[in-house]
Amino acid sequence: MAIDRFTLVQQAAPRTPAAWPHQVGVLPPRALSFQHRAEVDQLRTAVDSGGTAVLSQVLTGAGGVGKTQMAADYARTAWDSGGVDVLVWITASSRSAITAGCAQAGVEVLAADPSNAEQAARGFLAWLEPKAGQKPCRWLVVLDDVADPADMRGWWPPASSHGRVLVTTRRREAALTGAGRRLVTVGLFTPQDAAAYFTAVLAAHDRHEPTDHIDSLAADLGYLPLALAQAAAYIIDADLTCASYRELLADQITKLGDLLPEPGALPDDQTATVAATWSLAIERANQIRPAGLARPMLQLVALLDPNGIPASVLTGQAALARLAEHRTPTGTGATHQPAPVSGEDAMLALQALHRLSLIDHTPEAPHQAVRVHQLIQRATRDTLTPDQHDRLALTAADALTAADALSAAWPEIERDTALAQTLRANTTALTRTAEDALYRPAPHGVLFRTGRSLGEAGQVTAATAHFHRLAETTGHRLDPDHPDTLTARHNFAYWRGMAGDAAGALAAFQELLPDRLRVQGPGHHDTLTARSNLAYWRFIGGSGAGAVAAFQELFADQLRLLGPGHHDTLTARSNLAYRRGIGGSRTGAVWAFEELLADQLRVLGPDHPDTLSTRHNLAYWRGEAGDVAGAVAAFQELLADWLRVLGPDHPRTLSARYDLAWCRGMAGDVAGAVAAFQELLADQLRVQGPDPPDTLSARHNLALWRIKLAVDESTDS
The missing domain is CATH 1.10.8 (Helicase, Ruva Protein; domain 3)
Known part of the structure; x- marks a missing residue:
């Protein structure tokens, strides 16, 4: 007959109560080069706080942060200083282990009968209750590595003015708090x-x-x-x-x-x-309702940015479809199918991971709702087969771009610059761990979306570098004539020009256009767009007459191929109107933009960015034509709409502020221009940095209007 381990150990146990001071259980050895941490002081302050009953303290944190070492350090210090009469250390990884630990204490401290572990354990907890006339005993009970709050049900030591309780666990459920218990979160090393x-x-x-x-x-x-x-x-x-x-x-x-x-x-x-530290925690999280979702959710999280993942990425349709593949099926036979997964299910899966300290889930911070330690990510990725890893990478990319059209993780118009920055950071993290998968069978759209986001955020140098690398990588992995390679080259050329290298942009489009014509033909949308950009950068480079002729020829082709209401045709009209003003006909530019605005309002609507851009150009050329007051009023109205549609940090909003500040100065409000440029420059430095052309231009104009203001003030005096 098998002999119970507890009974075997206790056969030789003394049947007389142990003398105080007495220690039950073995403390873990002190780690080599143990570091005194701020949490240790926090723990001592919490545990040693006064009152009629000292509260239980629960050390919680991810596996590997040092909870057990901190608890052992506190217990050892209390024991060595003579601060406790009875010290009990229990490895509490299961309910049976908790029972055995309390029973061991009952046998040693009370000389309880070792043949009945449950009775010995209950007797020990009862003895901890303070009693009138009983000699006070200063006790400390440490329950290390509680795996499930349910295991503690009925085994919490009682509150006592002479006793202290210390628990370590990875769990964060509400069941661990309340009833006089207090959480102490243990973090990483500084x-x-x-x-x-x-x-x-x-x-x-x-x-x-x-x-x-x-x-x-x-x-x-x-x-x-x-x-x-x-x-x-x-x-x-x-x-x-x-x-x-x-x-x-x-x-x-x-x-x-x-x-x-x-x-x-x-x-x-x-x-x-x-x-291996987190494997059991992952298994436990995966068993929490809705069962089967925590592990695939953590696998998705493992490919993204550890510093913050937006909630929309993890609860969109791409993520839900991934989770549905792994959900624990219900039913049997022909009905043995996993149930659909909802956004609420995904949130519950995140909460399950949070409860086991595998992630930090903060729903009230939706842009960075999930944070995770980078080594948990690494260990999770290591469990994937190459095929699983690649398919998961594509799911993550779809989740970032919301390719399913039912959600909008990455909005087309980036009103929220903080969200856009977080999405770019997540793409960078995904590319770092799964770049190969993102190029099979062709470059995923998230790679292009990230570069465009950089440029539209005013980070034109970064956008240029991004598309340069994308063009080289795509050409190498696919083919120099692949449409995605040509698109990457197009974007590289465009943002190169926007970063200030007009000659480089012109040369790049001159090389690109023949390839577009050869591969895609003269009537293809991308070919027409390349012609438009070539004409634009030719104009910027100083070839005005040739550029205007190219725009006129392009407009005729777009009108014939696309029709008068097509977006590209309307864009061509905008380019021609702007060149008209640059060519000297400022009043003609005003008329052309007024006609274009009427058509865009009808075709695109009042809040379309192109409609607002036309209003911007119309206001600008009104000012250039001499109606400075009208330009100021138009820019003031336009700025309110830009703020509403694009938000305060979008480059087009900042551009409207720039032109409004300039017009104020030209209208005679020099002090107002200086103040406006000062505020604008501060925002451009914050959003775009010190080097982009727009920031340099704002700095230049601030200096000019400051000089003008100083001259005016000296003249007045």
């Missing part, structure tokens, strides 16, 4: 703590590394204490440098588990590698 820890561990083995190398490696490991400990052990055992280890870590093909010690070589009596 960069300073991480560097100090790593330096001390290496020094203990007569190893020394440059400070900047240690700092960089700590950042690569995300300042996770367990990862730092195991990486240090691997570096020492393999006789590597921090720099060489970073190179291995940067290799996306190498699995994280291959860069950590084998189980027998783990430091500080650790039992699991950081790569």
